[in-house]
Amino acid sequence: MFAQATEQRPPAHRYLDVVGAAKSFKGTVVMDNMNFRVAKGELVSLLGPSGCGKTTLLRIIAGLLEADTGDIILGGRNVSSLPAHKRNISVVFQNYALFPHLTVAENVAFGLRARGMSKSDVKAPVAEALALVRMDTFADRPVSALSGGQQQRVAVARALVVSPDLLLLDEPFSALDRKLRETMQIELKALLRSRGITAIFVTHDQEEAMGVSDRIAVMNSGRIEQFADPSTLYAQPASPFVMDFVGLSTRLTGHVIAQADGIATVKTHVGKVRANSQLVVGTPVQVGVRPELITPDPSTEMNQIKVQLDDVMTLGSKTVLHGVTTGADKFLCELPGIRTGYARGETVTWGWAVADTLIHEVPA
Ligand SMILES: Nc1ncnc2c1ncn2[C@@H]1O[C@H](COP(=O)(O)OP(=O)(O)O)[C@@H](O)[C@H]1O
Ligand SMILES: [Mg+2]
Structure with a gap:
């Protein structure tokens, strides 16, 4: 009867729960009371201009950076005090951060070997991960001999091979040219969907965010201005900042010069414009x-x-x-x-x- 209490699972919509996270660097507040919630299996983007705090939030979630205050809950477990390697979160970095002197297979095996698996035991999962990203025929190549798109695939294989509870990707496509970037976005999205992986993409590119995400958190100066699906962001931006950044x-x-039945008439430099709005005269x-x-x-x-x-x-x-x-x-x-x-x-x-x-x- 009471054994069931410990079996309780968190509601699906709060699989990842960042609660009241704050971060300052040398007295400069970069993030203040960040609250951010992601459901299991969701693909979410953090979108915003350079310097708005996307990487900082990602690093706090990953455990690569300690928040000054706040908690990170993942799958119902408070991981705030766990070091990065105990959180079971994988990160794909902007520059992929592969080990140049190792082969493709050795790079992918790295996380499993670090967890104590033997050389022979890692063979099957490494082969499977490389097949997922269609890099199985490159297993024995040095990563230094790969193109940008191939390196990105290896980085994704290395991140997925450990079966992470959460995948974080920091500007993962930014080093690729436009055509390849679009291909990789489609491929990666399909792969993550098919495996039911929960992932957070960091990007400053609104088209990329719209293309890969179920929901997008638009960030401005360390705050989330709006967190919604792509069509809502586009059709109903919550602020001038979101309207300007997305599309x-x-x-x-x-300013409003008349208000009648929920229609505001606005005087602009080029004439009057009406809008559905309750805003009052003078606004x-x-x-x-x-x-x-x-x-x-x-x-x-x-x-x-x-x-x-x-x-x-x-x-x-x-x-x-x-x-x-x-x-x-x-x-x-x-x-x-x-x-x-x-x-x-x-x-x-x-x-x-x-x-x-x-x-x-x-x-x-
Ligand atoms: N280690 C650090 N020391 C001092 N300031 C930092 C450090 N890391 C990030 N910042 C500052 O925090 C802000 C957010 O940075 P960051 O999270 O990297 O932004 P983004 O990824 O959105 O471009 C920036 O103003 C940046 O200069
Ligand atoms: Mg960044």
Whole structure:
């Protein structure tokens, strides 16, 4: 009867629970009261500009860096006081951190050997891990003879061979060129999914985060501004920072001049813009709209602005129109396919649905 109490498992949604983590370096606060929760099997990204604390959080979770305060709970167990090698967390570093003088197989075997497994016992798991990343035929090569993409596969095999409870990857694709990066993202995502592995990717690349993650934590100065799935982040950014960091937008500053039935009318430098919002008259705001939601051929009930074109970029799958920037305001419109008939310097009318208008209060 009471034996069951010890059998209790943590709820799946709090498989990893970072509770109130704080970190300062020489008196400079880098992270203050960080709370971050990941479910079992989730693929999550930490996304944010350089210096916002992504690597710091990752290292705290891994046990490579000690937080000043706070706890790290993994699978219901408080691992805060455990050293890195006792947490059963694997890390793939940005530069892969492979041992250059060892072969591919020896690199992958390293963690198992460190845990006391014999040379003959590691053979099967190492071969399996290398097969997973399609590097089995390279087992006896020195890692120094591998390309960047191959080294990355070896680093992933080395991380997975120990059956980690959690996989952490710090900018794992940043050393690869664009095409290879996309291939590796797709491959790795499929591999982690098929094995049910819980993983946290660190990246400053929003497309990468959107592509590999179930949810993305957008970080700014040591804080999480929004933690949501990619479509929510894009369609309903919680702050101007998230709106600006995830995707592109036309955005205008102004202030609310009328409020009626949950529609705020905002006066901007280029005319009035309406948005679904309860914000009251006088509130300083930023309004925005995603560029693909703008039409150059608006109907009367839409928001409308006049924009002078600064540049027309024909990208094949889409045509991007840039308006002349005024102050902090930015004007961007994306039309599908190749569009001719637009020229720099001409003035155009853009429109979009009131419901598609993003609005955030900003400091006055
Ligand atoms: N060992 C350290 N000593 C002093 N400052 C550090 C140290 N590590 C990181 N920082 C500072 O902490 C902040 C966050 O760094 P980091 O976590 O590496 O950011 P990110 O990975 O998002 O680029 C930065 O301002 C960085 O300069
Ligand atoms: Mg970093």
